[in-house]
Amino acid sequence: MTEELLLKGTLARDAASRLTAVDTVTKDAALDAIADALIARTDEIIEANRLDLASAEENGVRKAMIDRLALSPERIKGMAEGVRQVRALNDPIGEVIKMWKRPNGLLIGQQRVPMGVIAIIFEARPNVTVDAAVLCLKTSNACILRGGKEAINSNKMLMKIMQEAAYGAGMPEGTLNVIEDTSRETATELMKMNGYIDLLIPRGGKGLIKSVVENATVPVVETAAGNCHVYVDGAADLDMALKIVMNAKVQRPSVCNAAETLLVDKKIADKFVPMVFDALKKANVEIRADKASKEYYGDVNDADDEDYYTEYNDYIIAAKVVDGVDEAIEHINKYNTKHSEAIVTDSYEAAEKFLNRVDAAAVYVNASTRFTDGFEFGFGAEIGISTQKMHARGPMGLEALTSMKYIVHGNGQIRE
Numbered sequence: 478m479t480e481e482l483l484l485k486g487t488l489a490r491d492a493a494s495r496l497t498a499v500d501t502v503t504k505d506a507a508l509d510a511i512a513d514a515l516i517a518r519t520d521e522i523i524e525a526n527r528l529d530l531a532s533a534e535e536n537g538v539r540k541a542m543i544d545r546l547a548l549s550p551e552r553i554k555g556m557a558e559g560v561r562q563v564r565a566l567n568d569p570i571g572e573v574i575k576m577w578k579r580p581n582g583l584l585i586g587q588q589r590v591p592m593g594v595i596a597i598i599f600e601a602r603p604n605v606t607v608d609a610a611v612l613c614l615k616t617s618n619a620c621i622l623r624g625g626k627e628a629i630n631s632n633k634m635l636m637k638i639m640q641e642a643a644y645g646a647g648m649p650e651g652t653l654n655v656i657e658d659t660s661r662e663t664a665t666e667l668m669k670m671n672g673y674i675d676l677l678i679p680r681g682g683k684g685l686i687k688s689v690v691e692n693a694t695v696p697v698v699e700t701a702a703g704n705c706h707v708y709v710d711g712a713a714d715l716d717m718a719l720k721i722v723m724n725a726k727v728q729r730p731s732v733c734n735a736a737e738t739l740l741v742d743k744k745i746a747d748k749f750v751p752m753v754f755d756a757l758k759k760a761n762v763e764i765r766a767d768k769a770s771k772e773y774y775g776d777v778n779d780a781d782d783e784d785y786y787t788e789y790n791d792y793i794i795a796a797k798v799v800d801g802v803d804e805a806i807e808h809i810n811k812y813n814t815k816h817s818e819a820i821v822t823d824s825y826e827a828a829e830k831f832l833n834r835v836d837a838a839a840v841y842v843n844a845s846t847r848f849t850d851g852f853e854f855g856f857g858a859e860i861g862i863s864t865q866k867m868h869a870r871g872p873m874g875l876e877a878l879t880s881m882k883y884i885v886h887g888n889g890q891i892r893e
């Protein structure tokens with residue numbers, strides 16, 4: 478274990494033991510201070526981010542990935558607003574979910590408690606640094622954040638600002654930590670810090686998720702890549718469908734809730750395929766389509782089976798004409814990563830079938846997949862979007878960062 482990991486692991490472990498005594502008033506004051514500091518020190522954040530952007534451009538990082546990395550005053554303002562939304566949420570720690578009385582008089586309850594120390598490994602999205610830190614703080618968890626080299630200057634500056642604000646408001650030192658060594662070795666060692674880390678959450682592409690799931694010895698919540706689909710049904714309003722497809726693909730193609738595959742019912746393919754392909758091409762999206770789609774619009778590239786498995790995170794979309802909702806569901810459940818899936822239809826029967834049979838963390842009827850997000854779901858922010866089925870699924874807000882303990886009240890009972 479490197480000296481930095483040992484130091485920050487120890488600091489976080491010690492802070493976690495003291496965080497259980499920190500009240501909601503102190504945590505909320507720290508969150509207010511963080512939000513204020515992000516706005517007040519926007520220029521410092523932008524300057525640090527410029528270093529990362531310059532390095533990314535020099536290293537030939539894709540345009541869509543640079544978009545994920547870039548910060549602006551508007552994005553920083555949005556980050557601060559996310560902090561304030563978390564501050565406004567009820568503190569789940571200490572909440573007694575339910576209580577029941579046994580025949581012997583014992584009163585048993587379930588109470589929400591912190592996880593302890595939460596580690597997050599993520600890639601080139603500096604907003605994750607703020608989202609993860611404030612969600613952990615609100616739930617009385619210490620955090621250790623390990624971002625990618627692409628965002629290291631941004632991450633260090635954001636963490637410095639948050640630490641100064643939070644510790645000045647009374648939070649224990651060691652509550653918030655960032656790993657500055659971005660080598661692959663530190664990521665691998667972080668995955669094996671048993672005794673220091675209670676939960677590890679990876680946020681990033683398929684390769685990162687696979688590495689963490691296969692190598693971690695600490696508990697992991699799997700936040701898989703987002704190979705998301707939009708299916709346009711034969712009973713769809715085509716104008717609505719066009720708006721949804723374009724938003725899901727083009728509004729921000731580098732994120733995990735962007736659409737990667739378009740499925741079109743053959744009943745309306747003659748009308749909708751030319752309409753949507755024209756719009757996608759005007760937005761500089763490369764289209765990779767099956768033979769049936771190319772019968773209606775030939776000027777696109779061929780799609781192969783691998784395209785339907787791919788999360789592009791770029792201005793690329795796969796397309797296929799299908800024989801109704803049943804084939805669409807079959808295709809989605811074969812190729813998706815169980816993230817977010819959408820149907821556009823005016824048919825109640827098709828919508829219900831899609832909702833009930835598609836296996837994903839979020840399933841939409843007549844709305845863009847881009848809404849799968851903690852902020853949009855009203856959680857204030859998210860620490861990740863879980864695509865597994867145990868503990869948490871979908872955008873992970875405050876409650877997903879808590880555990881339970883049983884509290885038992887007696888008056889002298891002993892077991893016979």
